[in-house]
Amino acid sequence: AQSVTQPDIHITVSEGASLELRCNYSYGATPYLFWYVQSPGQGLQLLLKYFSGDTLVQGIKGFEAEFKRSQSSFNLRKPSVHWSDAAEYFCAVGARAAGNKLTFGGGTRVLVKP
Amino acid sequence: NAGVTQTPKFQVLKTGQSMTLQCAQDMNHNSMYWYRQDPGMGLRLIYYSASEGTTDKGEVPNGYNVSRLNKREFSLRLESAAPSQTSVYFCASSSPRGSGGNTEAFFGQGTRLTVV
Numbered sequence: 001a002q003s004v005t006q007p008d009i010h011i012t013v014s015e016g017a018s019l020e021l022r023c024n025y026s027y028g029a030t031p032y033l034f035w036y037v038q039s040p041g042q043g044l045q046l047l048l049k050y051f052s053g054d055t056l057v058q059g060i061k062g063f064e065a066e067f068k069r070s071q072s073s074f075n076l077r078k079p080s081v082h083w084s085d086a087a088e089y090f091c092a093v094g095a096r097a098a099g100n101k102l103t104f105g106g107g108t109r110v111l112v113k114p
Numbered sequence: 115n116a117g118v119t120q121t122p123k124f125q126v127l128k129t130g131q132s133m134t135l136q137c138a139q140d141m142n143h144n145s146m147y148w149y150r151q152d153p154g155m156g157l158r159l160i161y162y163s164a165s166e167g168t169t170d171k172g173e174v175p176n177g178y179n180v181s182r183l184n185k186r187e188f189s190l191r192l193e194s195a196a197p198s199q200t201s202v203y204f205c206a207s208s209s210p211r212g213s214g215g216n217t218e219a220f221f222g223q224g225t226r227l228t229v230v
Contacts, residue, residue, distance in 0.1 A: 106156040
């Protein structure tokens, strides 16, 4: 069965500083990987996705993520954080063989200090 | 563009009451999902429907039933609500990406359910 671990429950970062959120997955074949963001009281918005090809993927809002098969990781990064990036971030893994269902990590809540 | 629409947005139930959460998508997606979100636990899959006419259990199906009414609609029913079912419920939809796997899931705005 597929699974996702986000080791950091909370991260506090200063505005303008860099941000990295960790994600580790477990899946027996090539995974399809996603990062979603959720602002308070809102639904989930897709930041970026990896299906195949280039292991460094660019997303919206200046985010990028790198797929590292050897480490089973898909970490999310942003070079300079803005106050509006305060939200909860979810990593997810999906695959066609699993009936198209997505499995989510527990989430990382990001707080941005002025 | 409506995307994924869930109703209601908020609901308070008494223990033992029943209710149905409605979900509809207008993106012609094959697959639909119901998740629940609880603090610190991310989103956990309750049931999913890979295509019209099929439904399968997810990670936490106990106490719930689903109906894939047609390609657009996927409802979630609580037959006898319990306080442990207090949560935020999200419906989502997606479609296979050619022969290579699923596209991203699109989510509704959620239903905040409280069972007292």
